[in-house]
Amino acid sequence: MKRTAEAARLQAVLYLKTGKVVMPGLALLIFLVSFYSVGPVDLVDSTVLTTLALALVMTWAGLSFARAEEPIVSQLLQLKLHSPAREIASRAILLMVFSLIAALLSAAWPLGKNLISEGAFFTRAVTGADIWGMLGLFFSASVMGGAFGALFHPRIFRDTRAAWLIALLGCLLGAYSGIISNSIPVFGFAAWLLPPLHGIITRFDAALSFDPAALAKTLIACWAYALGAFALKSLLLRRIRF
Amino acid sequence: MTETVLSFDHVSKRFGSFEVLKDVTISLKKGECAALTGLNGSGKTTLLKLAAGLARVSSGEVRTPGGIRLGYIPESFPRPAVSARSLLRSFGRIQGMAPPALDERINKLLEAFNLQDDAGSPLNTYSKGMLQKVCVLQAFLGRADILLLDEPLSGQDAASQETFIRLTKSLLSSGTAVLLACHEKYLLSALADTVYEVGGGTLRAAAATPQNDEDLYVFDLPGEGSVIPKGFDDFLRVKQEGAQALIYCRHGKGNDMLRALLDAGWRLKEMRHEKNG
Known part of the structure; x- marks a missing residue:
């Protein structure tokens, strides 16, 4: 585990040095600053919208992280770790760390504004359960978005432009999958392939607080999707070698 | 009997309809050095990647004993904005080397390849030869049972080439097997026990030509x-x-x-x- 963590650390340094993290990071910051510029805001609604934005931004980050992978470094790491799976796992660990940072930042911004405004930034008082619910949604949606984006690895999708288009389309279809399924029922059979963003919107529609059952379903859906995406990527990359 | 550490058993590799390697059968024993020569694009790098498990065979089988440690010098090396020392330190830790011994090993190698003064500079400021030295150093960091070397001397100065030959010889004498792709006759002459010419998808045994002069x-x-x-x-x-x-x-x-x-x-x-x- 220590060696895999060291590989993740090296990959983090190499990725950060490419500067490719700047654009998605900036996009998230711009969203947070503009979306939370005027209060008071509804706690659940604003959290759901931020969750969707985070999933989108982390899809971007996951995709850019996957496409910034240096094949020679990956080859050397696989040999030094004696396992392709451990090298792929080190990248998944790193994406989770990025997701955690993005989730903490996204929660800290509105909660900080609420603290500064002495509790007047949200339409109601914030409870401990709200904070845990917010963090759980942010982190889970970030990991899910990152895992979805990371599927668009250059060894899986050679064409960069197609990879970006399909990832964006996947997010949009994921957000509207319920509506599309209502109009085109056959779409429902393929909807599970898309990030489960629609469920996040519908489960908390007009909610005043985070219902524990709805929250649990959402977190399970996000993590199941993320783990499925990580497993699929690992399987494909072990088949499509260098 | 000397232990076989790598064997290719009727291995073929196709890229689409192009068969780059056809029914290749070779083996490499402990302490043995086999060299691959041949024109660019003849399949030397592909053969090394198959040996490393970095590419999949189309048919046949590549066998290595379980738990074998592979060192690999790829044909090119990236230029990230990190220093040679920091990259080597990371690679060493990933290989499971402990910091005091690792730092000592890195210093020794940097000195041997005359890179100690530039070890703190980012790799994106390095010349081709300096970058190739880092590529070589990462393979020499830890103990390897098989070294797979793809054009290891490319762009290196004469002193570093000699150091490379000396280090490789010492590894060979301690039992490391070496599979080497190169064009330099003096390198073949200095290291190779067996030389194969790769061409037309097949391997043909060739004589290790002695160095001129x-x-x-x-x-x-x-x-x-x-x-x-x-x-x-x-x-x-x-x-x-x-x-x-x-x-x-x-x-x-x-x-x-x-x-x-x-x-x-x-x-x-x-x-x-x-x-x-």
């Missing part, structure tokens, strides 16, 4: 079990034939070795300057 010293061995002293960088290769040792050196570089062996009681039987190739 080298000196051959033929000595009578002073006694049974005589060991040739170590530490002469200009040894290209040594052969024992009965009670005689045949030592090949770079032309004009054998004086120290000659003096040491004569002092050790060896008797020079013959010396000649060979021009080959």
Whole structure:
């Protein structure tokens, strides 16, 4: 585990040095600053919208992280770790760390504004359960978005432009999958392939607080999707070698 | 019997309809060095990648014993904005090396390849030759059972090439097997036990051509079990034939070795300057 963590650390340094993290990071910051510029805001609604934005931004980050992978470094790491799976796992660990940072930042911004405004930034008082619910949604949606984006690895999708288009389309279809399924029922059979963003919107529609059952379903859906995406990527990359 | 550490059993590799390797069967034993030569695009790099498990065979099988440690020098190396020292330190830790021994090993290698003064500079400021040295150093960091070397000398200065040959020879004598793709005849001559010419998808055994311009010293061995002293960088290769040792050196570089062996009681039987190739 220590060696895999060291590989993740090296990959983090190499990725950060490419500067490719700047654009998605900036996009998230711009969203947070503009979306939370005027209060008071509804706690659940604003959290759901931020969750969707985070999933989108982390899809971007996951995709850019996957496409910034240096094949020679990956080859050397696989040999030094004696396992392709451990090298792929080190990248998944790193994406989770990025997701955690993005989730903490996204929660800290509105909660900080609420603290500064002495509790007047949200339409109601914030409870401990709200904070845990917010963090759980942010982190889970970030990991899910990152895992979805990371599927668009250059060894899986050679064409960069197609990879970006399909990832964006996947997010949009994921957000509207319920509506599309209502109009085109056959779409429902393929909807599970898309990030489960629609469920996040519908489960908390007009909610005043985070219902524990709805929250649990959402977190399970996000993590199941993320783990499925990580497993699929690992399987494909072990088949499509260098 | 010497242990086989790598074997290709009727291996073929296709890219689409193009078959780059056809029914290749070779094996590599502990302490053995096999070299691959051939034109660019003939399949040398593909063969090394198959040996490393970095590419999949289309048919046949590549076998290595379980838990084997592979060192690999790829044909090119990236230029991230990190220093050589920091990259080597990370690679060493990933290989499971402990920091004090790791730092000592890195310093030794940097010094041997005359890279100690630039070790703190980012790799994106390095010349091609300097970058190739880092590529070589990462493979020499830890102990490997098999070294897979793809054009290891490309762009390196003469002193580093000699250091590379000396280090590789010492690894070979300690049991590391080496599979090497290169074009340099003197490297083949210095290291290879077997040379294969790769072309048309097949491997053909070729003679290890002696380097142009080298000196051959033929000595009578002073006694049974005589060991040739170590530490002469200009040894290209040594052969024992009965009670005689045949030592090949770079032309004009054998004086120290000659003096040491004569002092050790060896008797020079013959010396000649060979021009080959």
